[in-house]
Amino acid sequence: MCLAIPGKILKIKGETAEIDFNGIRKEVNIAMVDVAIGDFVMVHAGFAIEKMDMDLASEIQGYLDKK
Amino acid sequence: MKLDKQKLLQSIKDNANQIGRPLRLMELCGTHSQSIAQHGIKSLMPKNVKLVSGPGCPVCVTDQTDIDVMVGLALAGIPVAVYGDTMQVPGNLMSLEEAKRQGADVSIVYDITEAVAMSQEKRGLVFFGLGFETTTGMTAWAIQQGLIVYCAHKIFPPAMSALLANKKIKVGGFLNPGHVSSIIGTKVYEQFKIPQVVAGFDGEGILLAIEMLLTQILENKTIVQNAYTSLVKKDGNPKARKLISEVFEISDARWRGLGEIKKSGLKIRKKYKKQDAEFVYANLIKKIRKEIKPKLSACKCGLVLQGLIESKECPLFGKVCTLDNPQGACMVSVEGSCNVEYRYGK
Numbered sequence: 001m002c003l004a005i006p007g008k009i010l011k012i013k014g015e016t017a018e019i020d021f022n023g024i025r026k027e028v029n030i031a032m033v034d035v036a037i038g039d040f041v042m043v044h045a046g047f048a049i050e051k052m053d054m055d056l057a058s059e060i061q062g063y064l065d066k067k
Numbered sequence: 068m069k070l071d072k073q074k075l076l077q078s079i080k081d082n083a084n085q086i087g088r089p090l091r092l093m094e095l096c097g098t099h100s101q102s103i104a105q106h107g108i109k110s111l112m113p114k115n116v117k118l119v120s121g122p123g124c125p126v127c128v129t130d131q132t133d134i135d136v137m138v139g140l141a142l143a144g145i146p147v148a149v150y151g152d153t154m155q156v157p158g159n160l161m162s163l164e165e166a167k168r169q170g171a172d173v174s175i176v177y178d179i180t181e182a183v184a185m186s187q188e189k190r191g192l193v194f195f196g197l198g199f200e201t202t203t204g205m206t207a208w209a210i211q212q213g214l215i216v217y218c219a220h221k222i223f224p225p226a227m228s229a230l231l232a233n234k235k236i237k238v239g240g241f242l243n244p245g246h247v248s249s250i251i252g253t254k255v256y257e258q259f260k261i262p263q264v265v266a267g268f269d270g271e272g273i274l275l276a277i278e279m280l281l282t283q284i285l286e287n288k289t290i291v292q293n294a295y296t297s298l299v300k301k302d303g304n305p306k307a308r309k310l311i312s313e314v315f316e317i318s319d320a321r322w323r324g325l326g327e328i329k330k331s332g333l334k335i336r337k338k339y340k341k342q343d344a345e346f347v348y349a350n351l352i353k354k355i356r357k358e359i360k361p362k363l364s365a366c367k368c369g370l371v372l373q374g375l376i377e378s379k380e381c382p383l384f385g386k387v388c389t390l391d392n393p394q395g396a397c398m399v400s401v402e403g404s405c406n407v408e409y410r411y412g413k
Contacts, residue, residue, distance in 0.1 A: 003098050003268075004201075004246050029180060032204045032307040042249065042298055045150070046178025047205045050249040050304045052297050063279075 004044035006052055009037050019043060070271040075278050076111060082281035083113035091117045091237060092280055093374050095227070096244035097124030097402025098268055104411035106270035108277075116281070119374035120407075122226050122325060123244060125198040126152050126400040127372055130321040132359055133219040134158035137195050139355030140217070140348060141171035146189040148182040151175045153195060155399045159362045179209045186214050193344045199223050200250040203333065204307040207314035210335065210342045217344035218335050221320050223247050224255055225331035229322075231259060236373055240280040242266045242273070245295045250311075252303030256291045267295040314339055323396060324369030366395035371404050378408040385409065 007019035007028070015031045019041070029047045041048035083090070094100055100120040103109060109118055122128050135158045141147045147163070154164040154175065167173040172189070176182045179194065186192040196206040197219040210216055223244065230236055240262035243253075248265045256263050262283035266276035276294040283290060293299055311333075320332020335343040345352060366388065367381035378384050378397070388394035390409055397403035 029178075029205070029208065031208050032304065032310060034306060042246070044201055044246060045205060046180055047208075049201060049204070049246060049307065050298055050300075053300075054297055 004042045004049060006040055006042050009035055009039050009041060012037060017041075017048070019048075070275055072271055072274060075271070075274045078278050079111075079116070079274065079281055080113050082278070082285050083116050086281065086285055087115070089115045089117070090239040090281075090284065091119050091374070092240045092242060092277065093119050093121045093230075093236075093238045094242040094266075094273075095121045095123040095223070096242070096247065096266075097127070097400065098246070099123070099242055099244070099266060099273065100404060100407050101402050102268050102270070102273060104407045106273070107411075108270065108273055111274075112277075116277075118277075119238070119377075120371070120404040121230065121241075121374055122322065122372045123199075124372075124397070124400050124402040124404070125202070125221065126156060127368065127396040127403045128221065128226075128322045128324065129153070129156065129197050129219050129396065130323055131157075131159055131361075132321070132356065133195075133197070133217070134163070135160060135359050136352055136355050137193075137217060138163055138166045139358075140193055140344070140351065141166045141173050142169070143351055143355075144172075145348065145351075146172040146174070146185075146192040147195065148174045148176050148185055148192060149195040150197075151177070152400045152402075153197065155393055156396045157362075157394065157399075159359050179205045179214070183209050183212050183214050191215065191347070193217050193348070196220055199244070199247045200307075200311070201246040203311050203315065204250065207310045210314050210339050213342060215342050215344055215347055216335065218315070218333060219320075220315065220333040221322065221331055222317070222333065223251065224258075225328050226322065226325065227256075227259055229325050229328050229331075230373065231261065233373065235375060238374065239284055240264070242276050242280070243291070245299065248293075248295070248299045248303065250304050250307050253291050253293050253299060253301050255303075260289045262289055264292045265295050265299050267297070322372075324372035364394060368395035368397045368405075371397050378405040379412070381405070 007021040011018040040052040196216040243265040264276040315333040318334040340346040397405040
């Protein structure tokens, strides 16, 4: 049930944003997140549940490099 | 992010070898169970490492009586809207799908905004609100838009406490849910003295989390680590949690398999009682609950959900209980342990 897909915000109008999912565009509700155009969000059942932070992925890389 | 799978697998193997004793690691999220099966991760595990599924499929842990209430409302002529994966779950009387076949007005929605739009035309429509923190925020939003909801939402950490309190469930570490954690954060897990890693959903992300769990076990640590840093933050998503607490308050809840767990559920606050099916249809729901006749079944969903037995050990699995003829919720949801085992385990 918690399947979610990441997408990039193209436009924002009130609580709705147009999001690009790798070429497919869809309107998504963004009432639960503070976001701006260009941000990546994780989308579950029509709602953005959280903003994504690609920079933080490097923390994991750091963990692995120590191995 | 590209992780080196060979390196991860080697490290998992080395750690498991050094630990030596048999280990059971439990994934707490149904989407993880699905991903583990899809990527064949169980077959990659060393002999002494066993992955077991926990109560992380929200459809599976929904109590039978909640299904009965929704079926009862639908049969009484009230339009209802549900997420698709609840349609086939057997109730004591029948499933929502059977109710629909009998002419009840049951609609499937992919997202709750569709139910909000539908309720403009179908006055009095009831949405079946269920799921963990990932979906609760959207239900809260919809209630604020005026949607009537029958609430079976649950919160996750009390289920973890219940699992840990049951000494029969011998688990060496938890793979904590990814998207639930994006809302509730990771700090909340620090109360549990067991190795825990929040995992992402791709194959490499899950292998990484398993590797981290084994490293913790080897080093005798019981900490909370995050292997899904691109999404999950220590404090989660406070905006979503604020929305949830505006609309819901904590209550006791019944879980299939686990029974009643104190303070593990949510109910709609009095402020929004006009959107609460328990208030709007109070008499009808009371009548439905009174008339429930518990159906005897040999279905072992309850034990499967706690990782006490595997799907294959249930006498119904694969014989009477199949994808086309599910006898329990774990066979219905694509994230249910039995459904996953049926599709990938052969």
